[in-house]
Amino acid sequence: MKKIKFFTVLTLLLLFWGAVQVHAAEGTILNVYHQGTQASKGSGSITWQYVAMDTGKQLGGEPVSAAAVILSGNGSTLDYAPEYCAAHQWKPVAPWTETAEQGAIASRVIVKGSVSDLGTYAFSGMRNLSTVILEEGVLSIGDYAFSNNPNLTAIYLPDSVASISNSAFGAINRDAVIRCSQDSYAYAYAKEQGLKVQPAVCTHGQTSWKETRKATCTATGQKIQTCPDCGAILKTETIPALGHSWSGWTVIEKASVHSPEKQERTCSRCSAKEHRTVGSVLTPPSSPVKAASLKLSGKSSLLTGKSLRLKLSVAPSNAEKPSVTWKSSNSRYASVSSSGVVKAKTAGAGKTVTITAAARDGSGAKAAIRIKIKGAVKKIKLQAPKTLKTGKKARIKATVTVGKGGSKALTWKSSNRNYAVVTSKGVVKALKRGKGKTVTITAAARDGSGRKARVRIRLK
Missing domain, CATH: 2.60.40.1080 (Immunoglobulin-like)
Structure with a gap:
């Protein structure tokens, strides 16, 4: 059989066709991919179409379509086999499930009321099938007609159905629900077989919300309320933009004689940054200002064999940074370079040394820091x-x-x-x-x- 190429078909929430007698309106046919006609049992013929169908739903303003098989004509379908082989007495495979694409992608089956009976294996093994809709007029469902459909969850049966094989719905999704009138044969059959059953009209008793678009600091999000029983989208709501979650202001550039202090803050959610200037430019000193005090900062511990550079800061802020003399309290434990780089030695493991920096500008300013040397x-x-x-x-x-x-x-x-x-x-x-x-x-x-x-x- 000629294989069929498809564009992407989105299979979304199940479309609920419901009325007291389960009259299922299949929606607008958007495209017919393939079709054929086959003789029915006795007189008459069965026509089948493989189509893209408008589900009546929208997502992001765009219509949602689904792949479907539609059976029409008159009379009863033939009895089919899941595969063409001697074990099934060389019975034919149903033509609407014969190609790989049709059996894999079709998510719906719609049987018109003019088709009275469905034979064996009529829709068996369609692995993507999720919804079955039989219109008023269908009388019976044969052996294994809808068996081995693991994704089948919604089955709509009319009051006209008067006979259903015990194996008709074998090996389908355990959460599958038969929807029919409470006084119908189908309702009694579902109860007898231990299948889930619900009245045809959904009351949306339980609903759930799902976020379809996350809100950001500057953009709104969206969430939808759906009915898990029938798949209907009941409400769509906008999620307000979150707004920035700013950190505190930090100084990224100190004030100078050329520019005022520059500060920055960051949003913890989206990493956006905001800047501002504070105060005014500094007035140049009339003469060099000597350091009044020095301060050393850095890690308080150091592994043997490792090095770290100490940071020297000067007060007041407008003082000239003087050249300094660096000294270690015990050079056998740790050494310090002329640029303030401390290196811990193996002999110093478990010891503590004091590193001193003394200004050489005659101000007498000095600073010290204690560093514990740890064995690695x-x-x-x-x-x-x-x-x-x-x-x-x-x-x-x-x-x-x-x-x-x-x-x-x-x-x-x-x-x-x-x-x-x-x-x-x-x-x-x-x-x-x-x-x-x-x-x-x-x-x-x-x-x-x-x-x-x-x-x-x-x-x-």
Whole structure:
């Protein structure tokens, strides 16, 4: 059979056709992709069309369409087979499900009332089928007519149906709902078969809201209220723009004789920035101002073998920054360069040194900072089980070799949190979805030494 090419067909919420007698208006046919005619049982013929149909819904102002198979004509369909083979006595496959595209994409089936009976396997195995609508006049539904349709959730049956095979709706979605009149044969059949059933007219008893467009700092969002029973969109509401969440103002450029102080703040949601100037330009000093005081800032601890640059600030702010003399209280533990770079030595592990900066402009200003020297992590060794059952936990034993005064604190990480998670204490838990997978657990030193170790665990 000739294969059919399709443009993208959006399959959205189920369209609810409902009245007391389930008269289903199928909507406007937007395009006919394929059609054919086949003899029916006895006299007459069955016509089928594969179409794009307007669902009557809109999304973002645009109409939503759905792929559908429409059966019309008169009489009964033939008895079909799920596949053409000897096991089914070489019965034909229903022509409207025969091509891969039709069986895969059609989400609706509409049977006109002039078609009296549906034969075996008439619409079986249409994996995208979600909605079935039989119009008033259809009398019977044969064996496996709608079986093996895992996405079938909405079935509209008229009062005229008087016979339904026990296997007609086998292996469909467990949440499928038959909609029909309460005093109809279809209603009694659904109850007897243990299928979900609802009266034909939906009262929208329970609804839910879904966000279709997120609000941002400057743009509005949107949410819709839908009925989970019939899929109707009941209400659309606008979500107000969130507005910026500004941080406090920070100085990005101090005032000078050329420009006033410049400040900046940042939105924590969208990272937008806003700037302003504060005050006025500075008046140039008539003569150089000596430093009244110095201040040193930097980390209060340092790993052996590592370096850090101390920051020197001067008060008052209009004072000239003097050249300084740097000195370490114990050069065997830590050295300091002429530019204020401190380097911790191995001999200083566990010791504390004082670094001093003294102004050389004759002002007598000086500043000092105490730095504790810590031994770095030298080695991390992990012991863990090679396998772990899903749902179970296991603690990874970590042996950390560290220099004097150093920290043994570790940071734990799983290579895939969907398969296994690990706590801050190295306790691993295998998750169900990770069964048969292998994850890598990494333990990294938190002292900045860069040391880390890994262990692989297979999840069973």
